[in-house]
Amino acid sequence: MPSMMSDKLSRDAVDFIDDGYLQDLADGAQPDAARIREIIAKSLQKEPLSVEETAALLAADDPELCEEIFEAARELKRRVYGNRIVLFAPLYVGSYCINDCLYCSFKRSNPDAMRRTLSDDDLRAQVRALEDRGHKRLILVYGEHPWYDADYIARTVRLVYETTSPPHGEIRRANVNAAPLDHEGYAKVKAAGIGTYQIFHETYHHATYDRVHPPRTRKRDYLWRLDGLSRAFESGCDDVGIGVLFGLYDWKFETLGLVSHALHLQGKYGVGPHTISFPRLQPAHGVDLEEFPHLLGDFDFKRLIAILRLSVPYTGLICTARERAELRREVMAFGVSQIDAGSRIELGGYTEAGDAQQMAKEQFSLGDIRPLDVVVRELLETGYIPSWCTSCYRLGRTGEHFMEFAIPGFIKRFCTPNALTTLLEYLRDYASPETRAAGEKAIAAELEKLEDSPQKRELIDRLNRIRTTDQRDLYF
Numbered sequence: 001m002p003s004m005m006s007d008k009l010s011r012d013a014v015d016f017i018d019d020g021y022l023q024d025l026a027d028g029a030q031p032d033a034a035r036i037r038e039i040i041a042k043s044l045q046k047e048p049l050s051v052e053e054t055a056a057l058l059a060a061d062d063p064e065l066c067e068e069i070f071e072a073a074r075e076l077k078r079r080v081y082g083n084r085i086v087l088f089a090p091l092y093v094g095s096y097c098i099n100d101c102l103y104c105s106f107k108r109s110n111p112d113a114m115r116r117t118l119s120d121d122d123l124r125a126q127v128r129a130l131e132d133r134g135h136k137r138l139i140l141v142y143g144e145h146p147w148y149d150a151d152y153i154a155r156t157v158r159l160v161y162e163t164t165s166p167p168h169g170e171i172r173r174a175n176v177n178a179a180p181l182d183h184e185g186y187a188k189v190k191a192a193g194i195g196t197y198q199i200f201h202e203t204y205h206h207a208t209y210d211r212v213h214p215p216r217t218r219k220r221d222y223l224w225r226l227d228g229l230s231r232a233f234e235s236g237c238d239d240v241g242i243g244v245l246f247g248l249y250d251w252k253f254e255t256l257g258l259v260s261h262a263l264h265l266q267g268k269y270g271v272g273p274h275t276i277s278f279p280r281l282q283p284a285h286g287v288d289l290e291e292f293p294h295l296l297g298d299f300d301f302k303r304l305i306a307i308l309r310l311s312v313p314y315t316g317l318i319c320t321a322r323e324r325a326e327l328r329r330e331v332m333a334f335g336v337s338q339i340d341a342g343s344r345i346e347l348g349g350y351t352e353a354g355d356a357q358q359m360a361k362e363q364f365s366l367g368d369i370r371p372l373d374v375v376v377r378e379l380l381e382t383g384y385i386p387s388w389c390t391s392c393y394r395l396g397r398t399g400e401h402f403m404e405f406a407i408p409g410f411i412k413r414f415c416t417p418n419a420l421t422t423l424l425e426y427l428r429d430y431a432s433p434e435t436r437a438a439g440e441k442a443i444a445a446e447l448e449k450l451e452d453s454p455q456k457r458e459l460i461d462r463l464n465r466i467r468t469t470d471q472r473d474l475y476f
């Protein structure tokens with residue numbers, strides 16, 4: 001029902017998902033091993049894969065080939081992303097919703113859902129609580145409701161940036177997960193300084209999309225949603241995130257849908273999505289998991305992450321706290337580059353006591369509810385460098401200028417130094433003594449790996465300033 005707003009689609013908007021074609025690919029037989037290895041070799045050259053090549057990897061059911069795919073994904077992850085993991089937290093702003101999605105406890109027909117919109121004071125309190133734990137990057141989450149229009153989103157984003165917790169607490173990047181907007185709406189939220197605008201298509205399979213989004217709901221309009229991020233691009237929001245809710249339909253089909261969407265944006269606007277998310281359907285209040293015959297197990301979930309890593313080498317992959325800690329540990333090794341930590345998804349959950357693992361009134365239950373400090377320590381002890389870097393977006397390095405992974409030497413010059421300075425800020429300002437010790441050790445080890453250069457000396461100087469003064473946010 002896009003006519004509720006402006007119903008103008010993007011230039012030459014098309015529904016580029018051909019169910020029959022993708023299904024045939026998803027059902028394809030395993031190609032011979034030589035073909036699979038050829039495709040793996042292509043992706044190791046950091047070349048994006050086509051939908052057909054991705055389908056060939058998805059068809060590789062043979063355990064030995066699966067292992068080769070996992071190994072290649074590990075290798076590619078090491079080569080493209082190194083050992084940095086970006087950390088963020090979700091902040092639920094409002095849970096009113098006019099949709100009635102079968103899988104979601106926010107659905108309007110769920111009488112037990114906790115309906116709440118944070119007041120300005122509530123929002124400030126949540127933001128300060130997050131800042132006091134050391135967060136710098138948030139994703140603001142909104143139900144779909146006329147109240148949460150572009151003006152409202154822009155206003156709350158500004159409020160988040162304005163809310164600080166001295167001496168060092170500030171949010172440097174607010175991403176958004178909300179309903180698709182019209183062109184004018186995206187321009188408004190862009191002007192408020194949002195980071196990534198994230199819209200999950202949930203399922204690319206048309207019949208399933210219809211089944212889980214009942215008639216007379218706004219989300220029912222497949223093309224309006226599919227086209228949502230194209231409109232974002234046309235309005236200047238060139239930093240976007242796509243996603244699928246895995247478990248609604250055949251995981252192989254959905255993976256092909258994600259790759260099709262990424263290639264579509266790349267082809268039309270010269271830039272692919274900044275991130276891909278792959279939430280898996282979780283138990284939720286008012287949601288009957290029996291109604292979903294396509295729930296997928298851990299092994300296939302890991303396969304799809306490894307295959308996405310190979311197919312879209314330059315796109316960040318996000319694994320949220322919906323998943324258990326052990327599984328998140330595993331998928332970080334072969335694909336995932338961003339995780340949330342210390343997350344609460346109940347409205348007001350960062351200041352009000354609740355049990356995030358119980359699906360009392362929140363949207364769904366979480367698998368990893370460990371505090372940020374514990375997650376940071378574990379990352380450090382397992383060889384990762386936690387990063388809160390927000391430099392690219394603040395220096396305008398987004399969209400086609402976001403060459404983070406494409407320019408040789410970029411990671412060494414910018415990403416690693418920014419990861420280390422933001423890590424040190426966390427260690428000085430928020431970490432427990434154990435985490436601080438683990439972090440100082442990790443920083444020393446990373447510096448050891450960098451050969452002497454003016455850049456390295458500058459980095460050491462900035463690290464010393466963070467250690468000995470109140471100077472912060474010294475990004476490259």
Ligand code: SAM
Pocket residue numbers: 103104105141142143144177178179180199200202244245279280281282283284287322363364
């Ligand atoms: N503004 C969003 C929209 O477009 O509908 C609603 C935000 S919703 C809180 C964010 C995402 O959570 C949804 O897009 C969906 O993929 C995911 N989600 C919904 N129900 C879920 C469930 N039961 N388990 C896991 N993830 C779920």
